[in-house]
Amino acid sequence: YSQLKVLDSKKQTATTEDDVLTNKDAFEESFVKHVETTLARNMYNCDNLAAYQATSNTIRDALLIDWANTQQKQTIQDGKRVYYLSLEFLMGRAMDNALINLKSRDNTKKSLTELGFNLEDVLEQEPDAALGNGGLGRLAACFVDSLSSKNYSGWGYGLNYQYGIFKQKIVDGYQIETPDYWLKYSNPWEIMRSEIQIPVDFYGYVYEDHDPNTGKAKKIWAGGERVLAVAADFPIPGFNTDNTNNLRLWNAKPTEEFDFTKFNAGDYQQSVGAQQRAESITSVLYPNDNFESGKELRLKQQYFWVAASLHDIVRRFKKNHKNNWKKFPDQIAIQLNDTHPTLAIVELQRILVDLEDLEWNEAWNIVTKVFAYTNHTVMSEALEKWPVDLLGRLLPRHLEIIYDINFFFLKEVERKFPDDRDLLGKVSVIEENAPKSVKMAFLAIVGSHKVNGVAELHSELIKTTIFKDFVKVFGEDKFTNVTNGITPRRWLRQANPELAALIAEKLNDPNYEYLTNLGRLKKLEEFVNDDEFLKRWDIVKFNNKVRLAALVKETTGVVLDPTVLFDVQVKRIHEYKRQQLNIFAVIYRYLKIKELLSQGVSVDEIKEKYYIPKASIFGGKAAPGYYMAKTIIHLINKVGDIVNNDPEIGDLLKVVFIPDYNVSKAEIITPGSDLSNHISTAGTEASGTSNMKFALNGGLIIGTVDGANVEITREIGEENIFLFGNLAESVEDLRHKHIYEGVHIPQTLAQVFSAIESGIFGNPDEYKALIDGIKYHGDYYLVSDDFELFLAAHVKLEKVFGHHGGDASDTDHLHKWVKSAVLSVANMGFFSSDRCIDEYAEDIWNIEPLNQ
Ligand code: Z15
CATH class of the missing domain: 3.40.50.2000 (Glycogen Phosphorylase B;)
Known part of the structure; x- marks a missing residue:
């Protein structure tokens, strides 16, 4: 019990929450407190899992201070904020990332060592937050990291799936899927906001009523089923800044409202059972990448998420700006990550017209200024189309609004291109073929002020193939490109600490400032003929190959020679x-x-x-x-x-x-x-x-x-x-x-x-x-x-x-391959997601970084 001895000899001097990040005593004191109170355990039976939980809680405490300060600062500055709506956030583990961004890795490592733990083993305890399939979800995760790191006010909105992407086992060479119940142990990185509850309705019917004051006809949607959206918040720390944004993921919960018809009929069990099923909306991530299966539950997920997020956004706006709707587009930008959140366009129009009594055109003018849409594929099997009867049954008022949007849009097209008879059919949001359906990408284009692809070639392709008729209607300027990027904090500093350190040394940058100024990698070109440097570079690669070989051995049993x-x-x-x-x-x-x-x-x-x-x-x-x-x-x-x-x-x-x-x-x-x-x-x-x-x-x-x-x-x-x-x-x-x-x-x-x-x-x-x-x-x-x-x-x-491979004494082979690797890294600065976020901010969102 050496850790206890260590603790006994310490004076307990922790003062502020921030000390836990940089001060060993403060860290250890907080660690023990969390073991004893948060976890209700003691230091005698503190295993790696408990150590992970106590460490996370300790770091989280500090993070929450930054987070609260950031939210306060953002509220006071009252600038424009971007909301990134994504059905997937493929975050991975949070702890190492938080330690790096908060500059607390060294202190935590040393403290844990003193307490008898090994940081790497403790980090391994954390399950991945695997709330995504692949590239699209990981992009969203990189983007929230960059929004914080570059001092923007930007929130993510998504779903808090109970089951992320399935776990894959290989049995006799076949893939077997098993459920990923990642919340088996409580998740220290999520802050449950049980007080933030937003009712979301489904099904029901629409009827017309008259405004008692104006006598004007009014559409009323009487929903048939109500579910509560309850917020879970994930603080997103920036690197080298206190700016800490929020990722809000919704949980579906039953309402306390009872199905009284069933209840009165004596069917108490059924009534409770139906309510309980509400939770199924956020229980599982759909495991398709680049493929849409068109399931009703998926559409429910989409509307549930979109409705909760928009009501949250509108509520926040009204707190500061009452009903000054003209200001709405100056305060709010919403980015649609693919077509999955396209119903947000319809929902905002519904809120403004049906609930806030704006005129259709005034509302539509606001809506189209707020939204922008990112397309991620040209492959037809991945493009969403919702059958009109499914959509109309689940969301009857929304279907009417979609028809109206399409009607006004087509009228405008007809006015602009009176001689082009085919054009109307080509750009209609409604596909008339059986089954009659709504083309979500077309709706997203019509309801947005900008549409972007994710690499130059792709952005050209969408203009000349799937969306070419819309270029004709709206003009070239509506279509733009933002080439994707990745966060160098996770994908260089965290994944490859040795290479990141070698680079920091060569750039004379002990604080790793190049990680938020990735263009500085260019300086590495100066060393491309420096044999000493190339050797060190090669040894780093070799060490990383040894690490990979160990993973291969552990997961497949196959032994790889790290020199091949x-x-x-x-x-x-x-x-x-x-x-x-x-x-x-x-x-x-x-x-x-x-x-x-x-x-x-x-x-x-x-x-x-x-x-x-x-x-x-x-x-x-x-x-x-x-x-x-x-x-x-x-x-x-x-x-x-x-x-x-x-x-x-x-x-x-x-x-x-x-x-x-x-x-x-x-x-x-x-x-x-x-x-x-x-x-x-x-x-x-x-x-x-x-x-x-x-x-x-x-x-x-x-x-x-x-x-x-x-x-x-x-x-x-x-x-x-x-x-x-x-x-x-x-x-x-x-x-x-x-x-x-x-x-x-x-x-x-x-x-x-x-x-x-x-x-x-x-x-x-x-x-x-x-x-x-x-x-x-x-x-x-x-x-x-x-x-x-x-x-x-x-x-x-x-x-x-050639025969190059880790043999650093063989200078002959420290030739082309390693030099190419160095030159690649030196010129990869462009692909930082920080650059993407700056481009979105400038060309699409019209927002500026906060004053720190
Ligand atoms: C997905 O991961 C991507 C596109 C999609 O339409 C869907 Cl549904 C999922 C990927 C692209 O395949 C990939 O090329 C791109 O880098 C990534 O999105 C992020 O833009």
């Missing part, structure tokens, strides 16, 4: 992201190695002349209902089983699938990669953000000319990235050709297919749909067209990598 090329593809599994292209190339490599071995070529000679040793590392979740994605996961695992257990192969090739890829695993995987794959069919990946994470961590990229790869190439130089594949402009023609002339399978790919069909990776029937989709059903994702280009890119990059 670590070739990584981690992201959601999707045909458009083309993990199948990658695994086919791995199979090809295996077949060729086997062929060489059978011809009597030695392993050493193979390494020297043909294939450098490498490990292919995969990870990512498939949507539970996505058969083809699950097939790809199965194939990867089966290939791993065969290759990794082939005694002839040794370290020449390893193939692993890391189960349950998530934010905290990404923090280990990203810094440990030599090469990462961003190989989507050109024109399909709107931006990608993991490409940015890998490049910022000194990994090189093999990628297609797609999404943000284009701008990454522009920034870091084309000699420092391995691009391949057909361009977006050719995709349509190639797809057309496949259908009318058949798909040409190159010899190399044909060999891979034969191997799979021979059964060496298990029952070939299991892969039939995957192969037939390419051979006979039009190869929509152009695997056949890009396969040999991918192989050729590998030949090129492996020459550069």
Whole structure:
């Protein structure tokens, strides 16, 4: 019980809450207090979990002071605030991030050591807040970090799912989903605001009434089912600033109101049961990425969240500005993260017209000044369309308003383009085909003043394809680009402390100010010929590979040699992201190695002349209902089983699938990669953000000319990235050709297919749909067209990598590869999410940072 002795010898001198961040005694005193009172335990049975909870509570206390001060300052300054509405916030763990942003990591580490704990083990106790699927949700998490760090007044609004994205297990090579009940232990980072309760209605009917004063006709919506939205707040600390914004996530709770018809009929059980079901609205995150399944509960989630958030926003506005609605757009900007919150447009119009009695046009004028919409995909299966009968049943008044919005919009289009008869049908928010439905992206465009894509190529594509008719109607200026970014606090400082420290040293920046001024990385270029520096850089990479190898060992049992090329593809599994292209190339490599071995070529000679040793590392979740994605996961695992257990192969090739890829695993995987794959069919990946994470961590990229790869190439130089594949402009023609002339399978790919069909990776029937989709059903994702280009890119990059790999004494090989890595990092400043937030603030939200 050494920690007790330590404590006994301390004078208890803690004074202010802030001391816990920088003063060991203050930290320890607070820690013990939380163990004893908050947790009702004692220091004798304080395990790592309790230590995590006591530490979080201690840090949280300090954070709450900043948070309260910030809210007060923001209220007093009464400037414009942005609200970021996102159905997903893929936050990951909070504690390390809070320690870094609050500059308390060293003190906490030392204090915990004195108390007999190890900070790294304590951090491991925290479950990920996995309230998102992939890129879209992680982007929202990076954005709230940047809003705080750059001193903006900006809140996030979302849902507090009880179950985040499922946990993935791999059993016999198949993905198994298990529930992620992340709130098993109380969550110290959430502040329950039980007093903030907002009623949200569903179903019911609409009738007309007359205003008793004016005699004017008025629509009344009598809701049929009422649920309460109760707020849970997550303070978001900024880096190097006290500015601490709020992320408000709603919980669905039953109202105390009773279903009296049922009650009076003697059905007490039923009445209570129905109320209880209210909570199901926020119980689970829909596990689809880039796919919309159109379920009623999903629409309920969307309206529940949007209605609660807007009523909260309006209530806050009225507190300061009464009914001065003209000021509303000067005080409030609302960003719609994809079309999921599009009903917010309709809800605000309803509040202003039905509840606040504004004229339609006056209200609409306010609405369209407030909202802006971010599009994240051009893929049709991801674009939301809600059937009119479902929407009308759940939200009868909202459907009427949507029809009215569309009516006035089309009238305006007709006035502007009287001769274009087709145009009305093309831009109508209502799709007339069965089932008649509402196109949410079109509604979002009509109700917003700006629409942005998430990378240059993507923003051009939306203007020329899915939204081209709206460019005609509204003009070019409504459509803009904000290229995505990532927060360097989490994705450099937190994930890669050694590299972050080396950079801080080289920039003479002991306070890591470059983390909020990422352009300063440019100075690293000065050291690109400094052998001493390159060696140190390489050792950092090697250490990170050792860390990744340990994760692989722990999760798959496979031992990787950290000197081989670590070739990584981690992201959601999707045909458009083309993990199948990658695994086919791995199979090809295996077949060729086997062929060489059978011809009597030695392993050493193979390494020297043909294939450098490498490990292919995969990870990512498939949507539970996505058969083809699950097939790809199965194939990867089966290939791993065969290759990794082939005694002839040794370290020449390893193939692993890391189960349950998530934010905290990404923090280990990203810094440990030599090469990462961003190989989507050109024109399909709107931006990608993991490409940015890998490049910022000194990994090189093999990628297609797609999404943000284009701008990454522009920034870091084309000699420092391995691009391949057909361009977006050719995709349509190639797809057309496949259908009318058949798909040409190159010899190399044909060999891979034969191997799979021979059964060496298990029952070939299991892969039939995957192969037939390419051979006979039009190869929509152009695997056949890009396969040999991918192989050729590998030949090129492996020459550069050579036998380099962690052997820092080998200066010969501290050549091109490491230099490219340094030059990449030096030029990645543009991809800080701080830059994104500044662009949104300036071009879309019209807000300025707060005075500190
Ligand atoms: C999602 O994660 C993305 C787009 C979507 O439409 C949905 Cl529903 C989920 C991703 C894009 O695929 C990715 O390219 C982009 O970087 C990310 O959003 C953030 O913009």
